[in-house]
Amino acid sequence: GNSVTQMEGPVTLSEEAFLTINCTYTATGYPSLFWYVQYPGEGLQLLLKATKADDKGSNKGFEATYRKETTSFHLEKGSVQVSDSAVYFCALTVAGGTSYGKLTFGQGTILTVHP
């Protein structure tokens, strides 16, 4: 089956610090990979995505590279802001078959950024 494992949280950083949130996966077939973000009191929003090996997704200063050889999709940002405080979810989906359209999520990582 498919599964996603994220680094344990919560993560607490000072403003302008470097952020890495690790994500590894197992999947049957060829997955597309995503990072979703959930701000306090809101639903999830797509942050970035990558659909094939070596693709780099990027948005709002965040980046993640689809590494097939290490089955990883780590999220990075060079300089975090207080407004980045949220819960971050790594997720995957596999096209076709019985997994069609189904997102498999990691457990989420809580990020808190202090001024």
Next chain:
Amino acid sequence: NAGVTQTPKFQVLKTGQSMTLQCAQDMNHEYMSWYRQDPGMGLRLIHYSVGAGITDQGEVPNGYNVSRSTTEDFPLRLLSAAPSQTSVYFCASSWGRVIHEQYFGPGTRLTVT
């Protein structure tokens, strides 16, 4: 566009009561799904639908029913609420043939006492 809307935002039920969580989308998406979010467990798929009249079970379907009579609406029914169903519920939708992004509603926080 309103996107994906959910009602109610909060609900408290007693064990054994029934209720329906409403979900609607105005983007003409084929694919809709329900997830529950529990601490430390991420989001888990309850039921999903690939189009009007077609539904199927996800990872944790027990205790929940769904139907999809229109493209826009995808209600989730709790037939006899249990404390184990205390959770935050999210509805999501996406284009059926483009599975690369799902759009989520704001969620319903349900407490069963």
